[in-house]
Amino acid sequence: WGRAAPQPPGLPLALRRAFSNDKILVELDESSGVATMKFKSPPVNSLSLDFLTEFCISLEKLENNRACRGIIFTSAVPKIFSSGLDITEMCGKSTEHYAEFWRAVQEMWLRLYGSNMVTVAAVNGSSPAGGCLLALSSDYRIMVENPKFSIGLNEAQLGIVAPFWFKDTFVNVVGHRVAERSLQLGSLHPAPEALKFGLVDELVAEEKLQEKAAAVMAQWLALPDHARQLTKSMMRKAVLDRLVAHREEDIQNFISFISKESIQKSLRMYMEMLKKKK
């Protein structure tokens, strides 16, 4: 499924040791082979079309850089890892826009879940919906042990349904029963509960997070790349193939669902509520 990410014309693709665009800061430590991708798109690192495009380009660059073997994902915005898909992209836009946006969401997941590199999510804030998917698609999840930070696929709370490949990824991490209950309730699990359900692999104090992520990464990088990559692919292939086989259908489903007036209305109400919260 290695089709290229959608690339905005004119964007410079030359490799630099560190490059910063608008929304993601990428730092590569060539001595360890570990890159850090820091999400810096305030207020809540929402996954807009621009963010997703930049994410895919950054990921592709690192995949193609032989000096890079692993990536740590973390947030530069306090208290939030990522708030998930940007609702403004799904509200009051054209069918063409919905299609472009959804294709970018798919692309992000296909590239991340299928990445050959070791991927560690250092979850230093809340991580609902698409933010949770980002963490679930990594190889390992470390979360700050703050019970005010929560994580989960809470789409049902907004009156929408997580796509089947969000669900497949979730089931692969927490099993069928936990996924069924959590998805139906649209649960956001506080960090300690997320650990209990296996949604994250461990909790650490905030000040220890980067150190711990580096230690976990070193442990995973101690393995020979080739055998680890083939093993990862063996574990994830069935679920990746399912989206690849139904990609256009999934886009059409998204468009027809999101275009419903009832769904548009609940998204508008949700956005109003968010604005008042500020």
Place this chain on the structure above:
Amino acid sequence: WGRAAPQPPGLPLALRRAFSNDKILVELDESSGVATMKFKSPPVNSLSLDFLTEFCISLEKLENNRACRGIIFTSAVPKIFSSGLDITEMCGKSTEHYAEFWRAVQEMWLRLYGSNMVTVAAVNGSSPAGGCLLALSSDYRIMVENPKFSIGLNEAQLGIVAPFWFKDTFVNVVGHRVAERSLQLGSLHPAPEALKFGLVDELVAEEKLQEKAAAVMAQWLALPDHARQLTKSMMRKAVLDRLVAHREEDIQNFISFISKESIQKSLRMYMEMLKKKK
């Protein structure tokens, strides 16, 4: 798979707020949208053809009643939730009877596991075999914390085999390993063990059961119906589809298995043993 339940001719189908037939008492609280189905078929709420028919009709009425959004299943018979399939229906009867009975068992599961409503099993007594399936097919299971009450798919103890869709439902709740071991041993798990294995979601004192079931129901009903229903269907569709695709074959398998003289003999012996127990 929305085919209609087998409906005995002449049975009145008019909607009433509360209706009681022989074996199940249905109470609908229109203010909360929650119905309670109380099994009242002494001595052990066994799933006879009559019970199953009444169950399907009651369920269908509630599905079609827009005032109803959720159902709590519980027993009006002390110490037993349901003893499972009625063995007298499987012993010394005609091939036609076996076919009719098995189709009713399938229908019960297809309607319950695929129900659009929120379903909560308030398990206030032991729940072997088909009784366990009833609980497993609900969205949430609360059991009285009495270690004398047990639950499990114990078919193997009787020399029979749980059908593949009992197994699929079980695996979806407890995972492959627990299911493999429990099914092979025909285990009946005392309530505390059932909680440990995830066979039930929580235990409460008997006097708190209905209150707890109502609280859980309220939590699930807080979600928008449409998103919750689509999510539930996404989680359960693969397993439901499997029976729908093999329904007639499954009936033939049941008939040829149950018609074996060796199986008939062990069922007769089991019934003799039960009679002596009284």
Place this chain on the structure above:
Amino acid sequence: WGRAAPQPPGLPLALRRAFSNDKILVELDESSGVATMKFKSPPVNSLSLDFLTEFCISLEKLENNRACRGIIFTSAVPKIFSSGLDITEMCGKSTEHYAEFWRAVQEMWLRLYGSNMVTVAAVNGSSPAGGCLLALSSDYRIMVENPKFSIGLNEAQLGIVAPFWFKDTFVNVVGHRVAERSLQLGSLHPAPEALKFGLVDELVAEEKLQEKAAAVMAQWLALPDHARQLTKSMMRKAVLDRLVAHREEDIQNFISFISKESIQKSLRMYMEMLKKKK
């Protein structure tokens, strides 16, 4: 998939109460119906072509002996259950040899995972790679509670990849998430961790191991054979069928992978390291 095991010409196949060949001691207690297969191939009970052939022949004899209903696997070599596939069989040999060896590995698993008998692994030592598969393929795993003994599919540590049917067997026991992480890291889990992850079912003191294995076996044999066997087959059939459908392809994959100079080199280095350890 009941094709016969490869049988060396001239080997006596007559049934004896106890028979000992070179590598496995089989003792059958006809009063209980329980056989014990003791691996006695020092220094580490590695799964050579000879060992696998003897294993399959012994298993087949017991399957065909109506006096035998269950088998306990254990080691007669201190501190090691089995070290897994014999690396000398995979190093510097002909394509024909690789094919013959891999077919024997497949045969071992097909016969063991699909065995009609109750199989209990009494793991009295470390059990990496193929040794772990042997335990995973049994119905129940008891391990000595010595944290110096470890168990796991550690292929990735050697730069090789566990075949898909090792993976399927592993996932059936520990679930997708634990399997994904453990396989990618090539983890060898000390006994207490193996228990925590469900890789083994219980731990006992070394001097209690045989007694415990006998007690577990008696519990499983209390069930009627026919229902238990059909249930076991229902649980394992999908995964068994997958190898049967891809058996020749899997052999070709193994040959082309193992024939690579880079793989041969790492296996040679690993063997050198093992020799120096002595």
